[in-house]
Amino acid sequence: MQTMAATQQLWQTGPQQPPATIAASLDGVSKNYGAVKALRQVDLKVRAGELVALLGPNGAGKTTAVRLLLGLAKPNAGRVNVFGGNPLHPKVRMRTGAMLQVAKVPETLRVKEHIDLFSSYYPTPLPPAQTLACAGLREIADRRFGDLSGGQKQRVLFALALCGDPDLLFLDEPTVGLDVEARRALWEEIRKLVARGKTVLLTTHYLQEADALADRVVVINRGRIVAEGTPNQIKQQTAGKRIRCVSRLELPEIHALPGVLDIRRDRDALQIDVVDAEPVVRELLRRDSQLAGLEVATAGLEEAFLALTQDPGRGSETNPDTRGK
């Protein structure tokens, strides 16, 4: 059985892909904010026409990567390239749209007014009616921004990203704070963009979202890219199982078994996260004939994702105490 660390090594070279035009890239980019290393030696390529999901927990460096690609931050090392140029250049900006996380948007302007203004910045914007339709804003075009619900506000920000009909869109946590229905509706709109040939880089901390949308998932944690592949490859890597049982075996003994990612005591029972259930269950039964209350479940996506973003060097020997950090 492969250990996590070994698998990750394998994946950092990336799957074989046919050569395609690079729409945007970070080459060996590092970015520090004071003592905080937001990105460390990151290589990221977004090919024309694909949807890349930058997946990682909060504080992983996702927003920093987007800000660098938008020219809102300068790298301490490495090169940022968008459409073969500097992201600061107005001609590059005319081909990109951005949905950023923003604390406050002018509230007294109407939805259609915000869109009218942002459309005017671009050489060939979408007709306003189409922008409104794409973002599902037709019914609320005359409402003031301040009177909108959270989901509607997100949709307006989405509309501002796409109204200029740019070739490349950056969506920073587009569905954060949305309910399930609103999230699915926005996913549908993002899919339509890609179907129209747009290139999209979106950041998310939901594995499910990356899975639902992306051609390629780049997992980032603590400023480093820890895995990269198709959603299926990522899911395989994170498709762990969780074993529950009551056993008299000691925690360290179980933890030392191959394929055990994590273990903790939950009241009387033990909760063991593993890569594959069968070998571990076999071994547990062999060592403890009294073992009782055995249950095997597919680990939640989020748990599995945590396993993936644990410190790479420590891979399969994670201390139970550091879980969920």
Add this chain to the structure above:
Amino acid sequence: MATASEVLISSSAPVRPARQTLRIYLKEAKYEFLKNLRIPRYSISVILFPLMFYILFGLVMGRQPVNGVDITAYLIPTYGVFGIMGASLFGTASSLAAERGLGWLEVKRASPMPPFAYFVAKFVMSAIFSGTVVVLLFAMGIAFGGVRLPAAETLQIIVTLVAGSVPFCSMGLALGYFVGPNSAPAFINLIYLPLSFCSGLWVPFIFLPRAIRHIAQVLPPYHLAQLALDIVGAGQHQSNWMHWEVLIGFTLICLGIACLGYQRDENKLYG
């Protein structure tokens, strides 16, 4: 679909046709105006406070002459300066502070908006409100204060005061780069109100205590008020060139400070 290979970025070619650039500037200004017009805290107070003060101190208090003109006429330029200062300072400083502090400016910066359009829009918006205040002051004075000035002088005062919004918009930009989004209005009032009093905008200059009359000599609103008063011959008869010099110098200093703030943001927020 366009691909990366066809992007050739030549820095010499203009980014967009001049006509389109002009259209962006106009739209930016229009929406900046609508945005503020719909904020009653801004639009109502910026217009009503100078009018209310003018009614109380100019129309209600009676008509004694000041420097050879009726107080009702004298106070139009001074409350006009008070009005344009409010429109300009609140119109630029509080919105800039809020927008750069709460992320909206970042969204705009990430877009292909011409950067200057954002600032020019605030100047234009403030000038429109400034003009409105001054015109309304004249309307009040003419209707209820018996003010009878030749049309040419009236127009000259309006133009001078609207042009005088530029130094205070510049001051607003400088402030907007150095105050927080929530503290901005309070901070502005803390500067705006004493500055107005000491410049002789509320009470005619000649009624101010001696010490304050000395202080007024270094305050930009005093110099703008003197330029406007001089049009009706009610100023302190100092050199108009000196007034202009002070105002231009003040504008340049404020813009310099705003540039420092801009650079600071470039390095800190966007560095």
